[in-house]
Amino acid sequence: MLYMWRMSNSSPHDRCDKQSGCIADKQALRRSIELNAWLAVSAVTYAVALLLIRRHPALSPGWRAGLALTPILPGLFYLRNGMQLLREMDGLQRRIQVEAWLFAALGTVVISTVINVFNAQGIEARGLAHGLEVGGTYMTMFILWSVGVVIANLRYR
Amino acid sequence: MKNRLRELRAERQWSQGDLAERLGVSRQTINAIETEKYDPSLPLAFRIGRLFKQPLERIFVPGVASGA
Secondary structure, eight states, X not given: XXXXXXXXXXXXXXXXXXXXXXXXXXXXXXXXXXXXXXXXXXXXXXXXXXXXXXXXXXXXXXXXXXXXXXXXXXXXXXXXXXXXXXXXXOHHHHHHHHHHHHHHHHHHHHHHHHHHHHHHTTOOOTTOTTOSHHHHHHHHHHHXXXXXXXXXXXHTO | OEEOHHHHHHHTTOOHXXXXXXXXXXXXXXXXXXXXXXXXXXXXXXXXXXXXTOOHHHHEEOOSOOOO
């Protein structure tokens, strides 16, 4: 993911022979690292929260809800960093990201709808009896976003 | 939109990377503008005009829109 952000954004200066260019490049790299660190923290928090909920079924509904919501906090920091990165991009890089996110969102809606239609007709894909679910939705969006970034980069190459 | 960016850059013997650095954008952006796949934003167009010391209408020529 870090590569994808770097590929589509961050490097306003391909050459680093002037100090300002180096600084801008390093700032963008730092932001990308921060962004991916928050994503990793969110994923780990999500996994730990799920594990705790499964291992302690006697927990009160309040505790279970609280644990289930813990990934939201690092998720908010991820969102904040993502917005900062987006604001610092130049127009073309921002357009590439918007196109990639739109591709990911619409693609996920289409895939999710197809799975649900198949399920409604009794044609169930293995492991998708309840649709994409939360994890599957995130994963699908991430894969489609990656594909979208590559497509947009090829278009504006 | 058609433009004379490549021509102006070549006159100064700047690479796309050089121009990108001077304008504070990515090299990909310069390439996309030169190949008319992308129209620059108004602030970027003004920066280009200032850099080359030319009015915008002498750099950018209205043509088929490629999106702003």
